[in-house]
Amino acid sequence: MVLFDQHIRRAITAIYLILYIQHTSAFRILSKRDNLNSGTSSTGCPFAKLGNQANSGIDTANDILGPIFSSVAEPLLTHGEQIRPEPGFYYQEPNITANPPDQRGVCPGLNLLANYGYLPRNGIVTLAQVLEATSRGFNMGTDLALVLAATTIFTSGNILTETFSIGGPDLRVGIGNVGGLDRHNTVECDISPNREDYYTGKCDNHHLSSRIFKQNVKCAEQQCGLFNLDAMTQQYSQNADYSKTNNPYLFYSIPSLLVSVGAHIFYSYLFSNGTYEFGGTPDYTSISNIVGAKLVTTNNDYDFEYVPERWPEINNSAGKPWYRRGIEFDFAAFLAIVPLVYAANPVFLNFAQIGTSNLTPQTIACDFYNTILQFTPAYYGQALEDSFNVTTWIIAKLDPVFSQTIFGCPAASFSNNGGNCPSNQNANKTNNSTCFAKTNQYYKVYFPTASK
Ligand code: HEM
Numbered sequence: 001m002v003l004f005d006q007h008i009r010r011a012i013t014a015i016y017l018i019l020y021i022q023h024t025s026a027f028r029i030l031s032k033r034d035n036l037n038s039g040t041s042s043t044g045c046p047f048a049k050l051g052n053q054a055n056s057g058i059d060t061a062n063d064i065l066g067p068i069f070s071s072v073a074e075p076l077l078t079h080g081e082q083i084r085p086e087p088g089f090y091y092q093e094p095n096i097t098a099n100p101p102d103q104r105g106v107c108p109g110l111n112l113l114a115n116y117g118y119l120p121r122n123g124i125v126t127l128a129q130v131l132e133a134t135s136r137g138f139n140m141g142t143d144l145a146l147v148l149a150a151t152t153i154f155t156s157g158n159i160l161t162e163t164f165s166i167g168g169p170d171l172r173v174g175i176g177n178v179g180g181l182d183r184h185n186t187v188e189c190d191i192s193p194n195r196e197d198y199y200t201g202k203c204d205n206h207h208l209s210s211r212i213f214k215q216n217v218k219c220a221e222q223q224c225g226l227f228n229l230d231a232m233t234q235q236y237s238q239n240a241d242y243s244k245t246n247n248p249y250l251f252y253s254i255p256s257l258l259v260s261v262g263a264h265i266f267y268s269y270l271f272s273n274g275t276y277e278f279g280g281t282p283d284y285t286s287i288s289n290i291v292g293a294k295l296v297t298t299n300n301d302y303d304f305e306y307v308p309e310r311w312p313e314i315n316n317s318a319g320k321p322w323y324r325r326g327i328e329f330d331f332a333a334f335l336a337i338v339p340l341v342y343a344a345n346p347v348f349l350n351f352a353q354i355g356t357s358n359l360t361p362q363t364i365a366c367d368f369y370n371t372i373l374q375f376t377p378a379y380y381g382q383a384l385e386d387s388f389n390v391t392t393w394i395i396a397k398l399d400p401v402f403s404q405t406i407f408g409c410p411a412a413s414f415s416n417n418g419g420n421c422p423s424n425q426n427a428n429k430t431n432n433s434t435c436f437a438k439t440n441q442y443y444k445v446y447f448p449t450a451s452k
Pocket of ligand 1 (some may be wrong): 108
């Protein structure tokens with residue numbers, strides 16, 4: 001109980017810190033953006049590994065990724081790190097064409113755990129399974145996993161059975177054709193490390209974006225090939241700039257901030273081979289395998305295909321398997337890092353358009369609408385659909401204003417909020433023609449360039 005109180009106190013302190021950073025001029029002083037964007041290369045990388053020690057899929061691409069491979073240290077295994085996967089857990093490609101399909105979605109961590117059987121391979125998971133799998137597979141703290149998973153169940157899953165789909169809506173969850181981890185503006189949010197915004201991606205918020213991963217690789221190149229916190233802070237800063245400029249319907253609240261900034265942090269702290277900050281290395285081989293980014297070259301150019309997520313079991317850069325971090329990454333440790341990354345490029349909370357040219361009556365109206373939708377549980381979708389033909393009372397009341405007038409928020413600014421009834425066209429927003437690619441497909445390049 002005492003420990004729990006401490007966590008809560010530290011969490012509250014961190015949230016106050018975020019608000020302080022946002023609302024005082026301090027973030028100009030704290031901002032690392034100018035430094036980061038100036039392209040200052042790191043001074044000399046202490047480690048030297050040959051490019052051909054990289055994973056086999058990309059051996060031929062040393063010219064492109066040279067700096068990434070020439071600098072990676074072997075992890076120092078001093079903190080009881082354990083090899084993953086363990087005996088009994090093995091990689092198996094998800095069957096995304098089955099009927100019903102194996103669900104995969106926005107979270108590479110959960111996708112990977114399902115690909116190895118740490119989570120059910122069909123991607124329909126319970127709260128208890130997620131707590132066990134994230135701890136066992138990655139040593140994520142149970143308190144951090146609980147915050148993420150419980151919020152997901154509330155907004156995008158079934159609160160009675162404590163179940164959710166790690167991808168799109170799925171009848172096996174028992175709440176109709178609604179919800180799923182991909183449900184936008186709930187836990188899933190804008191300014192992701194390597195996915196497009198829901199709006200700029202035309203509803204595709206879940207496939208790895210080649211454009212953004214190329215940018216991420218460049219950030220890592222400046223850090224001796226490591227996807228360390230500096231690289232991921234730079235990545236966050238550039239992603240935030242891109243979204244502020246190109247996404248008039250950018251929506252960013254405290255929950256979005258924690259998940260968006262948090263996801264950038266997870267690259268260094270949870271995908272690192274060994275314990276980050278204690279000799280673990282978030283190197284290209286670990287990161288690219290875990291997030292499913294496979295380099296493909298096309299006439300003088302290159303891109304990243306999205307492939308199923310897996311640990312670098314074979315031929316990793318150190319010629320060794322992947323080691324799970326030895327020290328648990330808990331909620332307090334996580335919250336302590338969030339403000340550092342956010343300070344590099346703060347986004348105005350709830351009105352992300354402030355300070356950009358996208359501030360209009362319509363975008364403010366959509367911010368308001370999205371604030372309501374964010375905590376509208378998908379669970380009610382099915383329960384109310386039968387009698388009311390809508391997800392919730394509030395959506396039914398407000399839809400005429402926000403979906404059908406000059407304030408209308410485009411379909412690609414918020415996702416399926418419930419209901420699947422043919423007589424209510426508005427009920428299933430994601431079937432709108434402005435959206436594409438709702439199901440996961442692998443071995444394809446998504447967003448080689450910016451999609452506007
Ligand atoms: C505990 C349950 C978890 C839930 C409910 C969850 C949920 C999510 C969601 C909703 C997103 C999309 C965020 C966005 O739109 O920016 C996401 C992304 C992400 N998650 Fe998870 N996650 C969980 C566990 C994990 C774990 C254990 C890891 C790492 C080992 C992880 C790593 C990531 C990363 C790196 C991204 C960003 C993907 C990208 O855009 O590149 N997550 N997660």
